[in-house]
Amino acid sequence: MDRYLVPRHTNISRHSDSYSFIDPSKHRDALAGKTVLITGAGRGIGRATALAFAVAGANVACLSRTYSDIEAVGNEVRSLGAEATVLQCDVTDPSQPRRVVKAVEDKYGSIDFLINNAGTSRISTIEHETDFEVPWSVMETNLRGPLAFTHAVTPGMVARGSGTIINVVSALAVTNPPYFWAYSAAKAGIIKATHILDKELRPKGISTYAVHPGMVADTTLGVGALNEAALEKDPDLGGFMKAFTPSMGDQLALPADTFVTLCANQDVHLLSGRYVDSCQDLGEVLEAAKRGELEGDGEGLYNLKVDML
Known part of the structure; x- marks a missing residue:
């Protein structure tokens, strides 16, 4: 199953939980007074991210479709001594991104960081996907949502000459796993958009990253994702799931x-502008970047590309 998770041999150390270099408590001075907007903040990775930014001293704006979830997360953020605001939002609703961004900017003055975390998955053979609207909704959540929120926050970031946009993606988009065709396609699209937007936004002071969060089991991303009808009809899908499920061993604090x-x-x-694997030691990757080791033929490493003869 590793061939679906680690796309190439590497000497960089790997982690399954948080480690010293990424300890959020180190950054209280850097993030004090800054504001982060997190989509899908009600549970799993989004909730853990809200709490990590609270530990680092940032103002935290939490978005989710389920108000009770983000209300609880907002209270947890406040218990850590940070400011919090909570907004109910469906990232696929065209009216929502500008509304939400304006509300947060009106309250805090700016959005310094955007974490496009909201996502959903689908695991199915295409043969047994009887309702195409199901995988298409996965495409909309994972592709339209991040692009729409990026579009909404960009004017403010450009005006200030600073900002960071993080798109939560997946290793399944840079490898070729079966049965994730809608999910992987959407995540690959966001990775490519991240590469391209970097060329436009970095000269204006805005950093963008496409981040694989690791294979985290403690998340609602996969709830209801498996097409049970396909599982009954295709024994290969069942075999794949038995091999795939044990790979979900990374902890929420890591991403x-x-x-x-x-x-x-x-x-x-x-x-x-690059793909970042949370499981790789970020300090080691950074040192490699400082030595120029990420640059190679074409656009270098950590880019989604097609190599040709």
Whole structure:
């Protein structure tokens, strides 16, 4: 199953939980007074991210479709001594991004960091996907949502000449796993958009990252994702799931603390526009970047591309 999770051999150390370099408590001075907007903040990675930014001293704006979830997260953020605001929002609703961004900017003056975390998944054979609207909704949540919120926050970030946009993606978009065709396609699209937007936004002071959060089991992303009808009809899908499920062993703090560090550590901006694997030691990757080791043929490493003869 590793071939679906680690796309190439590497000497960079790997982690499944948080580690010293990404400890969010290091960044209280850097993030004090800054504001982060997190989509899908009610549970799992989004909730952990909200709490990590609270530890780092940022104002935290939490978005979710379920108000009771973000209300609870907002209270947890406040218990850590940080400011919080909570907004119910469906990221696929065209009317929502501008409304939400305006509300947060009106309250805090700016949005310094955007974490496009809201997502949903689908695991199915295409043969047994009887309602195309189901996988298409996965495409809309994972592709339209991040692009729409990026579009909404960009004018303010450009006006201030600073900002960070993190798109939560997946290793399944840079490898070729079966049965994730809608999810992987949407995430690959966001990775490519991140690469391209970096060329436009980095000269204006805005950093962008496409971040694989690791294979985290403690998340609602996969709830209801498996097409049970396909599972009954295709034995290969059942075999794949038995092999795939044990790979979900990474902890929520790993991506959450990685996101904080990408926003707070000025040196990490060397990685802007690239794919970042939360499981790889970020300090080691940064040192490699400083030595110029990420640059190679074409656009270099950590980019989504097609190699040709």
